[in-house]
Amino acid sequence: MNSMIYQKIEGSTAHVKSRVMVSNFAMKSEENLKELISIAFDISHELHVKAFWSLDLVGEKKLKLLVPYIDEFCEVLPKIKNDSSLRPATRIAMFLTKSNHRKNGINLTKEQEHILIEALIDRLIQDEKVASKAYAMKALFVLGKKYDWIYEELKPILSQDYSNHSAGYKAAARNILKRLK
Template sequence: MYQKIEASTCHVASRKMVSNFAMKNENHLDEMIRLAFDIEHDLHIKAFWSLDLVCEKKLKQFAAYIEDFCIILPKIKDASALRPATKIAFFLTKSNHRKNGISLTQEQEHNLIEALLDRLIQDEKVASKVYAMKALFVLGKKYDWVHNELKMIISQDYSNHSAAYQAATRNLLKKLNK
């Protein structure tokens, strides 16, 4: 697994090959996740690139690692790892909201909320912020105060960002104001 991750690139075909390899074998997936969560390791970024594809296809395989993910999410510094990590957070919150999805504990939900709100107020790239917004929107369906916080943060931040961020914010504000 290590060699596959090391040889991978950010291209979709490469990431898919690594994620498919990991999904076929529990030990490979475990190795990928341990590497992704080791934020001091040079390859943790590449591991996250493929891990978000695993979570998109087979989120239940990630269920045993949610507690560790909630701990590592606020510690991720690199923007290239943060985008797939916030995307995974979005997948988790979306699944948690579904009937037969993954169940997050209240503590895990609160840890995700805190980490994602922090990402919104920090100087992060647009994709990470958009996934954080989407995840917070879903969590706000259970915790009303989250929608209020989210609305306040994205409204204040609106003019300081790119057109892509502003478009995502407008769409979300429409949903929040319904």
């Protein structure tokens, strides 16, 4: 018999209301959250994408709940290929890097930071959708405040093939490039 959180994930849709319902339910108990994360991080699971949609909202609302799972997240992030789960996963990476930069935020280890950096750079140079690339840019910009070499890597990546990208990519890249000067 499937658990209640499993049933909620299975019945969820991409609509915000549905994703909010699942994320709120997951945040009510450690067991629910653990199962949501387990499903999200199992990239071969049929509900992996739906689980990541709701996990993204957990990260947005209560990022500190994800702290015990950061190592697992860092392990799975580079392996994600599905565009529908890549967007929320990259967004979670952005939340983590922004929190890491703030006083009283989440403290990532150097190893976690380096794994995120590598995965995020890969997202920028691979043929991914704009939202994932925009979140990767923002996260790398924040990480570049600690590791200045990132900015030197970021400039040519964002400038390269600039004219071949969508308006959304151009706007995000232009914003970051302006801040890098």
